[in-house]
Amino acid sequence: MNRRDFSKHSLMLGMGVLAGFPKDSKGRALNQSMNYYKEPAKKLPVRKFDVVIAGAGTAGVVAALAAARQGAKTILIERKGYPGGTVVEGGTALHSFYNLWKAFPGVKKRQVVRGIPQEIIDRLLKVGGTSGHAEMSKGYDFDSVCTAIDTEIYKLVTFEMLEEAGVFVCVNTLLAGAIMEVSRIKGVITESRSGREAIYAKSFVDCTAYGDLAAYAGARYTEPNDYAVCNSIGVANVSVEKYYEFLKSHDAIFQQAEGLRSGKDGQIVRLQGRTVNLPDGFRQGARKIGMSTVTTTVHDNYFMFIKLNLKMPVSPTSRDAVAKAELELRRRQAKAIELFRKYVPGCEKAFIARTSPSLNIRRGRLIKCDYDISHEDVIEGRHFDDDVMAYGFHDSAPRFQIKNGGTYGIPYKALRVARIDNLLAAGMMITSDHNAHMSTRNTVCCMGQGQAAGTAAALCAGKNCGTRGLAYNNLRKTLENDGVYFES
Numbered sequence: 001m002n003r004r005d006f007s008k009h010s011l012m013l014g015m016g017v018l019a020g021f022p023k024d025s026k027g028r029a030l031n032q033s034m035n036y037y038k039e040p041a042k043k044l045p046v047r048k049f050d051v052v053i054a055g056a057g058t059a060g061v062v063a064a065l066a067a068a069r070q071g072a073k074t075i076l077i078e079r080k081g082y083p084g085g086t087v088v089e090g091g092t093a094l095h096s097f098y099n100l101w102k103a104f105p106g107v108k109k110r111q112v113v114r115g116i117p118q119e120i121i122d123r124l125l126k127v128g129g130t131s132g133h134a135e136m137s138k139g140y141d142f143d144s145v146c147t148a149i150d151t152e153i154y155k156l157v158t159f160e161m162l163e164e165a166g167v168f169v170c171v172n173t174l175l176a177g178a179i180m181e182v183s184r185i186k187g188v189i190t191e192s193r194s195g196r197e198a199i200y201a202k203s204f205v206d207c208t209a210y211g212d213l214a215a216y217a218g219a220r221y222t223e224p225n226d227y228a229v230c231n232s233i234g235v236a237n238v239s240v241e242k243y244y245e246f247l248k249s250h251d252a253i254f255q256q257a258e259g260l261r262s263g264k265d266g267q268i269v270r271l272q273g274r275t276v277n278l279p280d281g282f283r284q285g286a287r288k289i290g291m292s293t294v295t296t297t298v299h300d301n302y303f304m305f306i307k308l309n310l311k312m313p314v315s316p317t318s319r320d321a322v323a324k325a326e327l328e329l330r331r332r333q334a335k336a337i338e339l340f341r342k343y344v345p346g347c348e349k350a351f352i353a354r355t356s357p358s359l360n361i362r363r364g365r366l367i368k369c370d371y372d373i374s375h376e377d378v379i380e381g382r383h384f385d386d387d388v389m390a391y392g393f394h395d396s397a398p399r400f401q402i403k404n405g406g407t408y409g410i411p412y413k414a415l416r417v418a419r420i421d422n423l424l425a426a427g428m429m430i431t432s433d434h435n436a437h438m439s440t441r442n443t444v445c446c447m448g449q450g451q452a453a454g455t456a457a458a459l460c461a462g463k464n465c466g467t468r469g470l471a472y473n474n475l476r477k478t479l480e481n482d483g484v485y486f487e488s
């Protein structure tokens with residue numbers, strides 16, 4: 001091969017990098033000439049399961065546990081090396097296992113999310129990985145409780161629970177495509193360092209947060225880009241009590257909760273300040289980097305979450321835009337540490353002890369399902385004849401609250417992906433109304449959706465039926481037997 005031919009050959013190999021992009025992808029911006037590399041056909045090894053759960057995040061862990069416990073041969077596919085998702089990377093606490101009773105005098109306190117999500121909390125309590133359901137002493141018109149967790153212990157505990165349930169866990173594995181038979185998913189394609197594989201199954205659940213499986217399957221979706229992205233950090237060598245005194249000295253305490261911390265009860269586990277009351281330098285610096293003053297912890301001398309937000313100009317499904325956002329968020333993390341060192345007593349030697357491996361989203365693709373939960377459904381406390389769970393938290397409280405400290409229902413039809421016969425979606429991908437989504441996207445709601453979706457997928461696989469062929473009474477009875485709470 002001469003030098004000219006070698007250069008031409010190298011150029012064509014470089015163009016082959018784009019081969020994985022779907023039609024009309026923004027990725028083509030790298031190659032405006034629109035040249036393509038045709039990938040040779042290849043026989044892939046096949047594995048067979050009853051249920052595929054895509055994504056081991058907030059909903060996916062619970063979905064996989066639920067499916068496996070129904071006796072379904074279940075595989076869980078996760079691109080990172082551990083389970084947890086937003087719970088361990090992008091949140092501040094788990095919201096919320098309870099109704100908002102404290103904001104409505106006379107309303108009965110009740111735990112409305114139970115089942116597998118509560119089982120995870122019980123396991124965490126045994127090893128010092130959570131504050132427990134700590135009641136809010138201030139800011140309880142936002143939430144009545146704060147359930148803070150240790151991010152690293154959560155990863156371990158849920159991983160062990162998956163192993164115990166017999167889930168075939170594929171971490172460090174990328175979901176790369178869907179194998180379709182008209183409107184039914186036959187299988188998915190995965191990619192890892194072990195190579196490409198085809199995974200066949202009867203039922204599928206998309207818990208990827210981005211809606212990757214639904215998109216590969218040809219489901220209808222939009223990309224609203226209606227939230228900021230974030231990357232939360234854990235900050236060590238700090239004093240929770242001195243942060244409290246800092247906020248108190250400026251009459252800035254907005255939220256506060258006491259619970260288990262470092263094995264001792266009655267300790268501060270959540271704080272949030274009113275930024276407007278804080279020193280100008282801190283307030284202005286925090287605003288520039290999208291930093292919230294809220295933090296939670298289950299350990300002395302540690303802030304489990306300090307959140308840095310960034311509003312992207314385009315959807316977080318854009319690889320190139322995300323690359324820029326990743327860099328900017330890490331710059332903001334460094335500036336956040338500078339602010340705490342400069343302004344908050346007890347934080348003079350603070351440092352970053354944990355970051356998320358990639359930015360976190362509140363919504364990527366919005367997947368079209370058989371029913372779209374409305375804002376009115378949420379705040380009016382509506383229940384449905386096919387409820388799969390009850391929920392009572394709204395992230396926009398006190399502006400929006402569920403009526404009279406009650407609950408609303410997540411209907412099974414809201415989890416069924418439209419036009420696909422055997423695919424369910426759970427987590428932040430459902431609900432188009434932004435205000436309603438400010439409730440349904442929250443961690444504990446996603447966990448409850450996961451149990452419902454995993455259970456339904458296993459039942460469908462066992463009966464060889466699609467998601468619309470499953471009798472609701474069968475699903476309801478199974479969920480009740482597995483500890484799910486219903487209010488109607």
